[in-house]
Amino acid sequence: MHALIDLEREYARLKEDKDFQSQLEHLLEDFAGRPTPLYYAPNLTRKCGGAKIYIKREDLAHGGAHKINNTIGQALLAKKMGKKRVIAETGAGQHGVASAIACAALELSCEVYMGSEDVERQKLNVFRMNLLGTQVHPVGSGSRTLKDAINEAFRDWVTNVENTYYLMGSVVGPHPYPTIVRDFQSVIGRETREQIIQKEGRLPDAIVACVGGGSNSIGAFYPFLGNEEVALYGVEAGGLGLTSGKHAASLCAGDEGVFHGMLTYILQDKDGQIKSTHSISAGLDYPGVGPEHAYLKSTQRAQYVAVTDEQALEGFMELSKSEGIIPALESAHAVYYAMALSSKMTRDQIVVINLSGRGDKDVNVVAEKLGTRL
Amino acid sequence: MTVISDTFNELKSRNQGALIAYLTVGDPHPKRTPRLAEALIDGGADILELGIPFSDPIADGPTIQNAVSRSLASGSRPVDALNIAREIKDGSDVPIVLMTYFNPIFRFGVSKFIRSTKRCGISGIIVPDLPVEESVEYKKECAAEGIDTIFLASPSTDTTRLKRILAQTSGYLYLISLYGVTGIRTQIAESATAMIKKYHDIIAGSIPLAVGFGISKPEHVKHVIQAGADGAIIGSAFVKIIDDNRGNIPLAAKKLKSLAQAMKKGTVTK
Numbered sequence: 156m157h158a159l160i161d162l163e164r165e166y167a168r169l170k171e172d173k174d175f176q177s178q179l180e181h182l183l184e185d186f187a188g189r190p191t192p193l194y195y196a197p198n199l200t201r202k203c204g205g206a207k208i209y210i211k212r213e214d215l216a217h218g219g220a221h222k223i224n225n226t227i228g229q230a231l232l233a234k235k236m237g238k239k240r241v242i243a244e245t246g247a248g249q250h251g252v253a254s255a256i257a258c259a260a261l262e263l264s265c266e267v268y269m270g271s272e273d274v275e276r277q278k279l280n281v282f283r284m285n286l287l288g289t290q291v292h293p294v295g296s297g298s299r300t301l302k303d304a305i306n307e308a309f310r311d312w313v314t315n316v317e318n319t320y321y322l323m324g325s326v327v328g329p330h331p332y333p334t335i336v337r338d339f340q341s342v343i344g345r346e347t348r349e350q351i352i353q354k355e356g357r358l359p360d361a362i363v364a365c366v367g368g369g370s371n372s373i374g375a376f377y378p379f380l381g382n383e384e385v386a387l388y389g390v391e392a393g394g395l396g397l398t399s400g401k402h403a404a405s406l407c408a409g410d411e412g413v414f415h416g417m418l419t420y421i422l423q424d425k426d427g428q429i430k431s432t433h434s435i436s437a438g439l440d441y442p443g444v445g446p447e448h449a450y451l452k453s454t455q456r457a458q459y460v461a462v463t464d465e466q467a468l469e470g471f472m473e474l475s476k477s478e479g480i481i482p483a484l485e486s487a488h489a490v491y492y493a494m495a496l497s498s499k500m501t502r503d504q505i506v507v508i509n510l511s512g513r514g515d516k517d518v519n520v521v522a523e524k525l526g527t528r529l
Numbered sequence: 530m531t532v533i534s535d536t537f538n539e540l541k542s543r544n545q546g547a548l549i550a551y552l553t554v555g556d557p558h559p560k561r562t563p564r565l566a567e568a569l570i571d572g573g574a575d576i577l578e579l580g581i582p583f584s585d586p587i588a589d590g591p592t593i594q595n596a597v598s599r600s601l602a603s604g605s606r607p608v609d610a611l612n613i614a615r616e617i618k619d620g621s622d623v624p625i626v627l628m629t630y631f632n633p634i635f636r637f638g639v640s641k642f643i644r645s646t647k648r649c650g651i652s653g654i655i656v657p658d659l660p661v662e663e664s665v666e667y668k669k670e671c672a673a674e675g676i677d678t679i680f681l682a683s684p685s686t687d688t689t690r691l692k693r694i695l696a697q698t699s700g701y702l703y704l705i706s707l708y709g710v711t712g713i714r715t716q717i718a719e720s721a722t723a724m725i726k727k728y729h730d731i732i733a734g735s736i737p738l739a740v741g742f743g744i745s746k747p748e749h750v751k752h753v754i755q756a757g758a759d760g761a762i763i764g765s766a767f768v769k770i771i772d773d774n775r776g777n778i779p780l781a782a783k784k785l786k787s788l789a790q791a792m793k794k795g796t797v798t799k
Contacts (some may be wrong), residue, residue: 156660156662156685156686156690157683157686157690158685159683160690235718240757296591296594297584297585297594297598302585303585306585306586306587309587310587310588310590310709310710312709312711313588313683313707313708313709313710315708316685316708317685410636412632412635412636413631413632413635413658414585414632415585415587415659421632423632423636425636426606426607426633426636426637427583427607427633427634427635427636427637428582428584428601428633429584429585429632430584433621435629
């Protein structure tokens with residue numbers, strides 16, 4: 156608790172610090188490549204035959220995903236707090252890579268916990284982290300995936316709390332992490348707002364983003380919360396279908412529980428034991444979800460839906476072919492849902508897809524699904 | 530006065546600290562737990578901590594993590610811990626404390642869980658992932674049933690927060706001896722002695738002080754008791770015996786008893 160109280164205080168101070176904010180802005184612009192474009196997708200729009208589809212291109216941010224927005228911010232925070240060592244957890248490896256990038260840039264030592272199952276599935280990202288000077292620790296306990304990597308990172312943190320900063324990868328975990336990560340990711344929504352006003356002279360009718368822990372979606376939603384006319388859709392991993400039990404849709408099919416320091420929706424059994432999850436996209440493979448999404452669900456400000464592995468794959472193929480953009484499988488969940496949504500809307504309406512990452516990392520999985528040997 | 534504070538007072542009058550022994554319920558199977566618990570009591574455990582397994586035990590090192598996995602694989606459920614506690618209480622006066630993470634209690638229903646512990650003769654509850662800041666309702670309900678709420682303090686806890694913790698704590702204060710998780714260590718942390726003395730002075734006898742995490746040998750027990758602790762909590766060292774002998778429960782029980790005896794000797798101050 157002591158470390159969390161410290162972090163809360165330091166963050167509150169630095170949030171108002173002009174020097175911190177200008178350094179962050181500089182790094183986001185010149186290092187991470189912001190602002191990312193908001194692209195009108197003419198071909199996909201035509202195919203769907205309904206609302207105009209815009210794509211927020213987080214796939215073009217440095218590292219290939221929105222993750223860098225948060226890691227740059229928190230690594231800078233760590234540095235200002237005088238911590239020399241950073242630890243992080245990662246599932247598919249995107250947050251691990253983004254942490255490794257930020258730590259290399261800011262000259263911090265970085266160690267990443269990753270489930271041994273994921274280490275095996277995502278060898279490429281493990282190698283990328285190594286190239287960036289980060290040490291990867293495989294975690295062999297529990298289900299050997301993301302939640303176990305988080306458990307192990309917490310265990311490291313309580314052991315080395317004096318000199319170590321825990322760089323949480325999503326809007327999950329104990330306060331103040333969900334707030335900090337949301338603030339750093341809100342740059343997505345702020346830019347989207349400016350860009351759509353510039354292009355269309357008005358706000359969109361709907362924003363669609365995928366939800367695992369929920370960082371890209373909360374970042375895209377947050378600046379629009381006060382505009383009730385903008386519908387917000389969070390798309391969870393439906394895996395093999397919600398009735399199959401093999402999915403990662405905590406908001407659609409979970410129950411309230413307390414896990415990783417938060418009260419939220421969790422996939423759990425009748426005794427409160429955390430369930431294993433399944434998704435074609437490792438980045439959505441988490442049995443909980445950020446508590447702010449749980450709140451938005453309860454107030455019905457946002458709606459949460461699930462898209463299956465098969466449907467996500469369809470979105471993946473469609474966006475690649477029609478627009479020349481290969482999306483991450485995570486983001487492909489949002490693409491599929493937005494296509495279905497826009498086709499039911501009118502041509503004068505606007506839908507924004509937050510394309511959280513690019514799909515190069517997923518081509519092996521997709522090839523396997525298609526029966527292609529690489 | 531609660532059963533737990535009576536135990537500490539009684540031991541003090543005999544110049545002894547408390548030996549607090551932990552095991553994970555259902556490891557390797559719920560049916561084996563009563564026998565293993567009895568062995569610890571026969572060996573001299575003054576208080577028994579029964580762990581209800583939770584799938585994601587973030588405060589625990591590999592030894593207890595593995596015990597939890599074995600327990601869950603054997604099909605053990607939170608209700609087993611309650612029934613086993615009642616069974617043990619039928620044959621022994623040793624106070625029983627339940628230790629688990631918050632989610633199993635939350636799913637069970639906090640009020641229902643607390644009432645059930647009372648009904649099963651349990652004396653206290655430890656929830657390592659329930660911070661004192663979130664515990665007001667829980668504390669109130671436990672107090673109403675006469676169940677002790679044992680909170681943890683660590684090397685990083687400052688005096689301001691310690692006061693908040695002490696205000697919500699009854700039974701004993703669980704002092705974590707080191708920065709880290711549960712598990713067997715060859716030595717106790719160098720900083721532990723000074724920390725125990727510091728806590729001993731701050732608490733000034735208002736509540737018993739029990740030290741845990743990494744206490745693995747009889748000399749560790751002796752060390753923490755001599756430094757001023759009122760009790761030593763041992764978990765992983767016992768759990769490892771169960772792991773090493775899980776195919777031979779009578780042998781595991783025999784070894785648990787003899788290690789408990791050796792540990793108990795370390796609690797005698799004069």
